Amino acid sequence: MENKVIVYGASGHGKVIIDILQKNNVSIHAVIDDNPNCESILGLKVHRPSDLDFSEKYQMILSIGNNEIRKKLSLQLHQIDYTNAFHPKAIISNHAVINPGTVVMAGAIVNAGAVIGKHVIINTSAIVEHDCVISDFVHISPNASLAGGVQIGEGTQVGLGASVIQNVKIGKWAVIGAGAVVINDVPDFAVMVGIPAKSIKFHTNE
Known part of the structure; x- marks a missing residue:
């Protein structure tokens, strides 16, 4: 029986995921979004979540760029069978x-030995080198590079073009600014910018 793949989120990020699925000849059963003003995306009708019977067997991808919202939805929809898009x-x-x-x-x-968690975004031209460990709900932005053995905690955002040297440990829900170069371990909730990256504040929006 053909899998029913649901794309949850009709944003720009959703467009990229729809395109990936189509390139892999995956049939998209439906696109859903909470925004009542969003009616279509890339020629596909956008449905409301209430339109679907979640007791049916679906595979789903959460096409939500915001790490916190992606986690919240995954907890709400814990019964869903999630799939990947490569x-x-x-x-x-x-x-x-x-x-x-x-x-x-x-x-x-x-690369070899990397372990990537659930609902992670490895964005365009990002590099995750050997033996990196990336926790759930992380976003590695376009052109960001992680050297070998880097560890990243849940929900962290590594910004556009940022670089992290080998064996650095980055805590949960941290933010690494665009173009930053991380050469030391980063605590939970830190916002890091610059070359070398330094903390400018902490946030608590998990």
């Missing part, structure tokens, strides 16, 4: 582990 031009080692709900965009590289 762009055909991503390079993913056979020796990497990638958990359900995670997406890997075009040009991204995930």
